[in-house]
Amino acid sequence: MDLDKQYRNMVGHLLPYGPAWNKSEPILLSLALTLSNTHARLDDLMQEVNPKTTTELIDRYEQICGLPDSCYPSEFQTLTIRRNRLDSKINLVGGISKDFFLQVLKANGYTDATITNYNNDIFTCESTCDDYLYDEEWRFYWIVNIPHNYQITDMTCNDECDSSLRKWGDKQIECIIDKLCPSHTYVIFKYGVTNA
Structure with a gap:
């Protein structure tokens, strides 16, 4: 079951019983869509915590760690090289x-x-x-x-x-x-x- 469908079911189960509420109401469907988009975005942000998988926050991480430094000129770095260097700098014992x-x-x-x-x-x-x-x-x-x-x-x-x-x-x-x-x-x- 995809995330949108799960949130539609959950929002539908939160409604009180009776004929006054329709589970296919557009405002309820948009609420479910917003919740599923928020959930997916939080999953994406969890990837940003790890320097080996970061994409959006890599510039901020590099700024905090003092990268790129004199050993790694910035014009020749791929995203993978940047991630590996960041990971080694943060996790270097x-x-x-x-x-x-x-x-x-x-x-x-x-x-x-x-x-x-x-x-x-x-x-x-x-x-x-x-x-x-x-x-x-x-x-x-x-x-x-x-x-x-x-x-x-x-x-x-x-x-x-x-x-x-x-x-x-x-x-x-x-x-x-x-x-x-x-x-x-x-x-x-x-x-x-x-x-x-």
Whole structure:
């Protein structure tokens, strides 16, 4: 049974008994139509509560959350991208762990990215000859490894002679990670590698 019919039945049942009232009175039918339209509109507004499904209130949500920010230029965003960014901004729990940053990378489409830390990789006289030459300062550095040649563009014969031989990088994910990383650390991004 559709919503209009349900409200017509409900309004009809609210009438007192007797021949004075007709259930098909135009004023009663318009009241039922108004109630069903209000009900449908409330159902629509319930979708606006969730940032993943909002349409009408997305501009207001973005204004409250400070979006679009420098990581997401406003001219290149679809509604889906705007919803996902809004959802991640509102529901971001935060953290400084490796798992947190892997979740951020996954939420932005890099499901197979890895992170390399240099906390315990200090080179000493007891290190083997194939160990990396990292000193104590490297404990403040970490690397985001983005595999499978994402965002790598090689120069072709159709490019200008002053073009770069190779370009790489995703400014958007680099901006997001740089904003979220602890202030005492430095992030290095490596593209096209599985692990550093």
